[in-house]
Amino acid sequence: MNFFRYSSPSTFYPLAGKLIPWFGWSALLLAIVGLWIGFGLAPTDFQQGEAYRIIFIHVASAWMSMFIYVVMAFWSALALGFNTRLSGMMAQALAPTGALMTFIALWTGALWGRPTWGTYWAWDARMTSELILLFLYFGVIALRNAIDDDRRADRACGVLALVGVVNIPIIYFSVQWWNTLHQGSSVSMVAAPKMAAIMLAGMLVMAIAVWFYSIAVVLMRVRCIILERERGVAWTGQLTEPGTI
Amino acid sequence: MISEPTAATFQATAPASDSGAWAGVRWALARDLRLALRSRAELGVQLLFYVIVVSLFPLASTPERNQLALMGPGVLWVAALLASLLSLPRLFASDYADGTLEQIALSPYPLPALVSGKMIAHWLTTGLPVVILAPVLGLQYGIDGEAMAALAAALLIGTPILSLLGAIGAALTLGLRGGGSLLALLVLPLCVPVLIFGAGTVDAVHAGLGVTANLSLLGAGLLVAIVGAPLAASAAVRIALD
16 A cells, blocks of 8 residues: 555545544543543642642643644645645644643643642743743744745745744753753653652553544644635535535 | 835846855845945834833833843843844845845845845844944943943844844745734744843853853854754745745
């Protein structure tokens, strides 16, 4: 099977339609399991009390916020380099979900910071750079909305996304480079996790749930974008006929 | 009235045989500088804007000397950023409107070289005056000599980055609705690291840490911007001209 078969909107559209239920329902199940572990099974933290349970949402959305930007930059680079239609559509579909994840990460972080650090907000390196990430997402979305021609919007947003990707390593390593308020990561690929196994399990299940949710929502959005942009093309006209997806 | 060089004068001044990158930089730099010097009033307005923004902060917050000395560097940086932003739409917009930009893009010179020349001209006409004025305005805030020297050095390295990054935003928003505010939304987040390290230089002096770390980071940022920004901006110009 040729993978590139699905690089055309007309073949990707039905594929995305088939994938959405799988990712959507798995996301829902995993979120229920993850929240049950996080809010039911995991023990109360002896330092932070119950407030620490916010991390089950906070960490997952913060990871996703950075990862979606990298994925968006990747699709943007493809759209710029090969002038492919679907890549630009994927980049367009990713931006709102990325902005949402960044917002959730900032908001839950503020709610967690109040009982734990005693402040909703501090001009700490990681929080500031995450806020800049939110502005970068807004910039990409606003630039997209200001351009009427879709192909020009794809390429202009591509340049902007690639320039902004410099920020991602800064956010990721900010807790190591600047020793300010936000603590270091509790989970690492190379060292043993600094938390109870049940907490780690809850966090990882939530992370996968957020992944699947993002994939499902982005696929839904990209299907809408495909229909909108390909509205004058023959194959979208056939979709309204009975018996098609 | 100033008559801007048109496509005809461009062809007259740019011999097709000499298509080196440096010649392109020189040509664009000389042209934009000449245009800027012929509209001195506009340059004056931008500098006045900088001076007025800096003077507003003590009036709006507190005239207390110790606090002013603390917030002075940040204010000078934010004002420099705003002044740079204010002049950015001028960078490509008039050339784009009368079709000169299209002729420039068709020229035998590499487009990144021409765009670099425009960026340098932008810095020379808006960034450099800001750097020169900063020590005088610093007196308003009672910033002491050593801190002021560090701040001026940081501005000298940092303001070119603002022009370089700003040019990308200016090229991306060419001919779009709400260009000015959109430009601010695109450029300001990208400039935040410059602002942090630039204003942090003075904190480092006060903390006795020395300015080397901050200035080195700014210098590294400048080098990356010098390599990357002309390419990104010329790609954006080509996208706008499509």
